[in-house]
Amino acid sequence: MPSPQELLPWLEHMHAVRHYSNFGPLVKELEMVFAQQFALDPEQLTTVANATLGLELVLQALDLPAGSRILLPALTFVATATAVVRAGHQPVLADVNERTWLLTPEIAYAACERMRLDAVLPVATFGMPHDMRDWQRFEQQTGIPVVIDAAAAYGSQWLQGAEGTLVFSMHTTKSLPAGEGGLVISTRPDLAAKVRQLSNFGINLDPAASMPVGALGSLGSNAKMSEYHAAIALASLQKWESHAQERRTLYANLMHEMDQVGWHKLTWQAQGPGGPLIAPTVLCVQLPDAAGRAALEQACQQARIMTRRWYQPLLQHMEVLQQRCLSLDTPNSQTLAQTLLGLPFFWGMQAAPRQRVLDVLKQVLSKHTYEL
Ligand SMILES: Cc1ncc(COP(=O)(O)O)c(C=O)c1O
Known part of the structure; x- marks a missing residue:
């Protein structure tokens, strides 16, 4: 701000x-x-x-x-x-x-x-x-x-x-x-x-x-x-242009660093046909399965690192909306709702907090074996 x-x-x-x-x-x-x-x-x-x-x-x-x-x-x-x-x-x-x-x-x-x-x-x-x-x-x-x-x-x-x-x-x-x-x-x-x-x-x-x-x-x-x-x-x-540039750089660096420590077990949101993200504001990563997401969430909590389940639960699972919505088949959304996790990402995020997140990620992913 x-x-x-x-x-x-x-x-x-x-x-x-x-x-x-x-x-x-x-x-x-x-x-x-x-x-x-x-x-x-x-x-x-x-x-x-x-x-x-x-x-x-x-x-x-x-x-x-x-x-x-x-x-x-x-x-x-x-x-x-x-x-x-x-x-x-x-x-x-x-x-x-x-x-x-x-x-x-x-x-x-x-x-x-x-x-x-x-x-x-x-x-x-x-x-x-x-x-x-x-x-x-x-x-x-x-x-x-x-x-x-x-x-x-x-x-x-x-x-x-x-x-x-x-x-x-x-x-x-x-x-x-x-x-x-x-x-x-x-x-x-x-x-x-x-x-x-x-x-x-x-x-x-x-x-x-x-x-x-x-x-x-x-x-x-x-x-x-x-x-x-x-x-x-x-x-x-x-300050929009310089902030957006900084957000893009931080986003790209974090993805790269996390891929390195995560042995490429992580999935990122792919660019759509409308072009790239110019000013990212959240960093949401997809773990290979629900157990991996739960383990990362728990390890972050123990390390006092805040995470978020952005856009979850799915709308059809919210009681207030349930009777008011019609729902089609949503297999991809259901998988995403079990595997996505929002990690710390903020303007001006320095090396030390980044390293804390990377350390936890490394520790969690090295313990879990996944069928890839
Ligand atoms: C997809 C989406 N729609 C609507 C909103 C609501 O925006 P506002 O807070 O300006 O009402 C948000 C806010 O996060 C959002 O992510």
């Missing part, structure tokens, strides 16, 4: 104009930067308070019939599914590719053969980008709208000249941190404008609209990004 000193000029600017929320100058400046980065009109995007509300409002803005079936991967953060349920729809859980850990267009085509689907919500798993040209083709061939949950993929996921809808997170754990924040980008006519209106209670602010400014145009929520958060995002942007 930017330091207080780095934030100060932006906060001074905000305070000088006495504009603290409600689409103020800093939010507008941030949106202009995004519009340039994505080569879009500023009307084709909007900032929001967080990615969860961004997803929920995009689903609302798509105007699908209540109870629509939305295909999403079983292996994802809970917010992908809760946004669908809160928007009044039913998640249909699909598998992911065993190498890229992504819900691919092939998986979505196969799901369409089995049942009626009303939208697809693929996730840029751990920030791995999708090829938007493939998804544009899917939309054109099936008529089914696609929204990418690109929460963890700022800097990696681009439109690549295709049509598409992307939702990013600017949570403090993501590559462009604003504390809390989100960004919705869409080339669908009026979708971003609808989300913007929904993020401001649904109030019409467009003088050219058929209703007066201030009238309620839709049943919205409050999901605006404040000027405080935009200040943090703008300060974060100033």
Whole structure:
């Protein structure tokens, strides 16, 4: 996160104009930067308070019939599914590719053969980008709208000249941190404008609209990004390139070092057709089997090294979601849910903490024999 000193000029600017929320100058400046980065009109995007509300409002803005079936991967953060349920729809859980850990267009085509689907919500798993040209083709061939949950993929996921809808997170754990924040980008006519209106209670602010400014145009929520958060995002942007470079280098070095001590028994997320991870934020490794994962987890705990079972348990195994979801066959997701482990990975991670993780890994993998 930017330091207080780095934030100060932006906060001074905000305070000088006495504009603290409600689409103020800093939010507008941030949106202009995004519009340039994505080569879009500023009307084709909007900032929001967080990615969860961004997803929920995009689903609302798509105007699908209540109870629509939305295909999403079983292996994802809970917010992908809760946004669908809160928007009044039913998640249909699909598998992911065993190498890229992504819900691919092939998986979505196969799901369409089995049942009626009303939208697809693929996730840029751990920030791995999708090829938007493939998804544009899917939309054109099936008529089914696609929204990418690109929460963890700022800097990696681009439109690549295709049509598409992307939702990013600017949570403090993501590559462009604003504390809390989100960004919705869409080339669908009026979708971003609808989300913007929904993020401001649904109030019409467009003088050219058929209703007066201030009238309620839709049943919205409050999901605006404040000027405080935009200040943090703008300060974060100033260091983004160097931070992303450092993250990439650290990620590559850690993978290399772990492969050395792990005798290549570890599997890493493979690059998808959408290109490489530009700004990795988590390091998730796949162990050969569930026993290996449990052993590494336990050894890390004993060494007081924190680990995470990211995106686990699978959505269909969470009681609150169980009755609300339909589930397709998910063999790859099930294997991943037994074998993935998130290891320490943070900006500025020095040699000493890296060595501690490597030592534990070496100790665990040397004890276990695997059928390879
Ligand atoms: C795949 C995915 N979707 C949605 C979210 C939610 O983002 P936010 O915290 O901005 O609401 C996250 C956050 O980690 C995520 O990983």
